[in-house]
Amino acid sequence: MxxxxxxxxxxxxxxxxxxxxxxxxxxxxxxxxxxxxxxxxxxxxxxxxxxxxxxxxxxxxxxxxxxxxxxxxxxxxxxxxxxxxxxxxxxxxxxxxxxxxxxxxxxxxxxxxxxxxxxxxxxxxxxxxxxxxxxxxxxxxxxxxxxxxxxxxxxxxxxxxxxxxxxxxxxxxDKDVVPSIWRKACVNGTMNSTCALEDCTIGEFFASEDALKVVHTIIHEFVEVGQATGVTLDEKAITDYVMHTAEVAAEHYPSMHQDLVQNHRLTEIDYINGAVARKGDELGIPTPYCHMITELVHAKEHVLGIR
Structure with missing residues (x-):
C-alpha cells in the first residue's frame, strides 16, 4: 500500500x-x-x-x-x-x-x-x-x-x-470510536498540560495526592461535558484507564512537554483542555480547571515568546 x-x-x-x-x-x-x-x-x-x-x-x-x-x-x-x-x-x-x-x-x-x-x-x-x-x-x-x-x-x-x-x-x-477519542483526550488533558506546566514526567506528576486531586477534577469536567454532547462516558472506567496509563508511561514526557518545554513550540492545548472549556461554556457547564490550565499554558507560551 x-x-x-x-x-x-x-x-x-x-x-x-x-x-x-x-x-x-x-x-x-x-x-x-x-x-x-x-x-x-x-x-x-x-x-x-x-x-x-x-x-x-x-x-x-x-x-x-x-x-x-x-x-x-x-x-x-x-x-x-x-x-x-x-x-x-x-x-x-x-x-x-x-x-x-x-x-x-x-x-x-x-x-x-x-x-x-x-x-x-x-x-x-x-x-x-x-x-x-x-x-x-x-x-x-x-x-x-x-x-x-x-x-x-x-x-x-x-x-x-x-x-x-x-x-x-x-x-x-471500533463501531463507536468517539468514546475512545474522548477517553484519549482525557488522558492528554490530565497528563500533557500538567506535565508541561510542572516540567516533569507523568510518573513524577501522578506521585502526589495534590496532583491526583487535579487529575480527578479534570476527568470529571471532561466526562460532564462529553456526556452533555451525547457521548457515553463512564467516569470510573476513564479514571481507571488514566491511572493505568500513568503507571505504564510513568517515565514518559508527554508530547505537550516535548513541544512547550523541550522545543519551545506552540501546543495543542486549545484542542484538549481548551476544547472542553469552550464546549462547557456553550452548554452552561462549569469547567474551571480546564479553563485555568488552558490559560496557564497560553501564559507559558507568551513567557517563552512563542505566542
Whole structure:
C-alpha cells in the first residue's frame, strides 16, 4: 500500500517506520527542515527498545505528487487545515484519510477537504519521542482504535486495519470510536498540560495526592461535558484507564512537554483542555480547571515568546 504520513514528528516516525518495515511504500511529509535534511542524508534512526536505521523518503507536503492509497494525519491540531491544503494534490477519489491527532473536533475540519466516505477517525495510545532531527525514540507497545465515519465504509476500513496490523500496530475496528477519542483526550488533558506546566514526567506528576486531586477534577469536567454532547462516558472506567496509563508511561514526557518545554513550540492545548472549556461554556457547564490550565499554558507560551 502507498502511504503518506502527514506530520512526521515522533508519532509519525513511529507509524512510518513500522509500516515501511512491513513492506509498504511510505513517504514522510513534514515542514521541519532540519528533520527533513537529517533523514534525507542519514536515514531515519530508531533508538529505544531497538536500534535501526532506514532510508525512508521524506519531503515537504507540497512536494508530494503521487496520489496515495492512505494518508495518516499526525500533524499538530492547529496545523491541520494547512496540511490538508498542502496535500490536496495527492488526495485521490479513493484515498483513505486516517486521523490520529490528539484532541477533539478534527472531523469537522477534515470534512471540508475529504469526502465522508474516505474519512477514518481513530485514537492511538502508542508513544514516541524525538531525540533530535531524524532520530526517533520508540519504547513500549500501544494500540489503535479506528472507525469509518461513513456507516457503509466498514469493509474498506477493515482493509486499512489489516495493513496496519501487518506492521504490528495492534489496530481494532471500533463501531463507536468517539468514546475512545474522548477517553484519549482525557488522558492528554490530565497528563500533557500538567506535565508541561510542572516540567516533569507523568510518573513524577501522578506521585502526589495534590496532583491526583487535579487529575480527578479534570476527568470529571471532561466526562460532564462529553456526556452533555451525547457521548457515553463512564467516569470510573476513564479514571481507571488514566491511572493505568500513568503507571505504564510513568517515565514518559508527554508530547505537550516535548513541544512547550523541550522545543519551545506552540501546543495543542486549545484542542484538549481548551476544547472542553469552550464546549462547557456553550452548554452552561462549569469547567474551571480546564479553563485555568488552558490559560496557564497560553501564559507559558507568551513567557517563552512563542505566542
Amino acid at each position: 502507498f502511504i503518506y504520513i502527514a506530520g512526521s514528528g515522533a508519532m509519525g516516525c513511529r507509524f512510518g517506520y513500522q509500516l515501511f518495515k512491513a513492506g509498504n511504500k511510505v513517504v514522510l511529509l513534514d515542514k521541519w527542515e532540519d528533520h527533513i535534511q537529517a533523514i534525507k542524508k542519514n536515514g531515519l534512526t530508531i533508538t529505544g527498545d531497538k536500534e535501526d536505521n532506514v532510508k525512508i523518503p521524506i519531503m515537504h507536503p507540497e512536494e508530494a505528487t503521487e496520489p496515495a492509497d492512505l494518508i495518516i494525519l499526525f500533524t499538530k491540531a492547529m496545523q491541520l487545515p494547512a496540511m490538508l491544503k498542502d496535500i490536496e494534490q495527492v488526495i485521490g477519489e479513493n484515498t483513505k484519510v486516517l486521523c490520529l491527532l490528539n484532541g477533539l473536533g478534527h472531523e469537522d475540519v477534515i470534512k471540508q477537504y475529504i469526502p465522508e466516505k474516505n474519512i477514518l477517525m481513530g485514537v492511538t495510545v502508542w508513544t514516541a519521542g524525538l531525540q533530535g532531527p531524524g532520530v526517533a525514540i520508540l519504547k513500549a507497545t500501544g494500540s489503535v482504535n479506528l472507525q469509518s465515519i461513513d456507516p457503509n465504509g466498514e469493509k474498506e476500513a477493515e482493509k486499512i486495519v489489516d495493513v496496519l496490523n501487518q506492521a504490528g500496530l495492534n489496530v481494532t475496528y
